[in-house]
Amino acid sequence: MNATNHQFRLAARPVGMPKRADWNYTEEPVREPADGELLVKVLYLSLDPAMRGWMNEGKSYIPPVGIGEVMRAGGAGRVVSSKHPGFVAGDYVIGHFGVQEYALSDGKDVAKVDPKVAPLPVYLGTLGMPGLTAYFGLLDIGKPNPGDTVVVSGAAGAVGTVVGQIAKLKGCRVVGIAGGADKCRYLVDELGFDAAIDYKSEDVKAALRTHCPKGVDVYFDNVGGDILDAVLTRLARGARIVICGAISQYNNTGPVKGPANYMSLLVNRASMTGMVVFDYAARYGEAAREMAGWMAAGKLKSREDIVEGLETFPDTLLKLFKGENTGKLVLKVAGE
Amino acid sequence: MNATNHQFRLAARPVGMPKRADWNYTEEPVREPADGELLVKVLYLSLDPAMRGWMNEGKSYIPPVGIGEVMRAGGAGRVVSSKHPGFVAGDYVIGHFGVQEYALSDGKDVAKVDPKVAPLPVYLGTLGMPGLTAYFGLLDIGKPNPGDTVVVSGAAGAVGTVVGQIAKLKGCRVVGIAGGADKCRYLVDELGFDAAIDYKSEDVKAALRTHCPKGVDVYFDNVGGDILDAVLTRLARGARIVICGAISQYNNTGPVKGPANYMSLLVNRASMTGMVVFDYAARYGEAAREMAGWMAAGKLKSREDIVEGLETFPDTLLKLFKGENTGKLVLKVAGE
Incomplete structure (x- = not known):
């Protein structure tokens, strides 16, 4: 693996609408996974209104993203290499991979998904x-x-x-x-x-x-x-x-x-x-199965609003706050 | 019965803190009860923050008091005469008697109370x-x-x-x-x-x-x-x-x-x-009995802030909004 990882890191806590200057676009070499880790190539990122709250200082239901840290985001991707017993290269997975091209993970809160059941972006939206x-x-x-x-x-x-x-x-x-x-x-x-x-x-x-x-x-x-x-x-x-x-x-x-x-x-x-x-993590599986059933039966429709290119992240995120998306806003980071 | 009834009627819908000019102090002769009615001499009136809301126009959990109507208020009193099968002269009662000295009632929502169990003002506060x-x-x-x-x-x-x-x-x-x-x-x-x-x-x-x-x-x-x-x-x-x-x-x-x-x-x-x-009317009795038990056991203390004189009503009501009362604010209208 000789790839470069590009990332958006939080540079400053935004006042009002996040500005380009609130982000640092950084790059670093991709490291191989250590024992117990897996390396994921991020294909899609979930852009959510809640991300705005994660950028603020102070107590909330989840700690804020620290200044200099890769911005937190849910994502879907493909395992590139794995030294984790639960995953092998080629697995499709969802997890909190952050706004970057590659993510190393210890496997915690990472779940395998089947792209034959639903396209990957659906796992960030209706089934996510x-x-x-x-x-x-x-x-x-x-x-x-x-x-x-x-x-x-x-x-x-x-x-x-x-x-x-x-x-x-x-x-x-x-x-x-x-x-x-x-x-x-x-x-x-x-x-x-x-x-x-x-x-x-x-x-x-x-x-x-x-x-x-x-x-x-x-x-x-x-x-x-x-x-x-x-x-x-x-x-x-x-x-x-x-x-x-x-x-x-x-x-x-x-x-x-x-x-x-x-x-x-x-x-x-x-x-x-x-x-x-x-709070409902213990029941995610039950709910996702029921919703997948409704989707298969044509009773629950899913729509994704997909924008391409990691580098568009600062502007694409703002679509949420300008009301420009219909359905789930997804950032496509790479082809499968 | 040859008495005169004095009343406070709502003259205008207050803007901000109720003013003296928002009230009319009126008098009229006391009428004898008709069949099915009882006549109550009001001894104590309950002054409650909620009364301010009843003076406003518009939909709420209870209709507003109409302009010209006797102001709504809970009270405790003694039955003076009765042509209602459920009450006799001398009964002590609580009910929505209004801000006045005498109230005619059809008995609806009027309940007998025992002044030997607790003083009448307590039935407007802790047991009311x-x-x-x-x-x-x-x-x-x-x-x-x-x-x-x-x-x-x-x-x-x-x-x-x-x-x-x-x-x-x-x-x-x-x-x-x-x-x-x-x-x-x-x-x-x-x-x-x-x-x-x-x-x-x-x-x-x-x-x-x-x-x-x-x-x-x-x-x-x-x-x-x-x-x-x-x-x-x-x-x-x-x-x-x-x-x-x-x-x-x-x-x-x-x-x-x-x-x-x-x-x-x-x-x-x-x-x-x-x-x-x-909404809990069906359970009032159960709750009042439990609270009376706590009072009798010395576990629940009641305090009343009693002001004398119907004519002080417009000013006494304001004590609530100025935070001048401790415990239940009660207006004493007449001696027992």
């Missing part, structure tokens, strides 16, 4: 962390009943598309909130949502009145901010709000906008509960 | 709605486990004092947040709280770090605003926040301050749930 987040957040926290009205924001994203489709499978009325007519059409025409609200061109509160005549039983929130506040005005009695993310607030330079209408929780005896998918 | 709110909010929503750290705001109020004492009975570490050294001393010295934080003179965040070294498992929130935001920074994993009130926000003329730190719910897999005591 975003899909599992949707599955456990909706079913375990949102607890939808047949006939419930389920609203999801960031509806055209990697998590939102799965939330809405699972809610439909469970017999719910599903309303998605997304930015732009194309995304809204996709949700209704392709994914079978009952309605979609374009927050960029519609009055969200008025549209919720129209599309949720019996109120909102489950709200799966990926965005926070004004949209969370709008949905709070439409809760049904006993509603469950799943707090999965707050992408509208991640690049704030001022304080986070707290939900001013939170007293609707009292009026409606409703709850707002945070979730982190890592 | 505030006590029941504390009981169900803490036990059903907060679900404290022995050893948990329970924090309550508005801790020296009618609800807060009961929340803290029940949490102690359940084996929890209890920290109260209240305004002023006297209230804080009362909580620790008289009621047995483990610690109290004076939000008027202390840095609440720093004090929570000191007094809740293992984080906050249950937060019973009566105040909202900055204190809710401070507690959010100290949640333990899986914390439960009970949203019972938001007295700091009730007289805002601008927008409500939403909890900017609400994403702590995600980081800590925590929940925030609203509650309204009326």
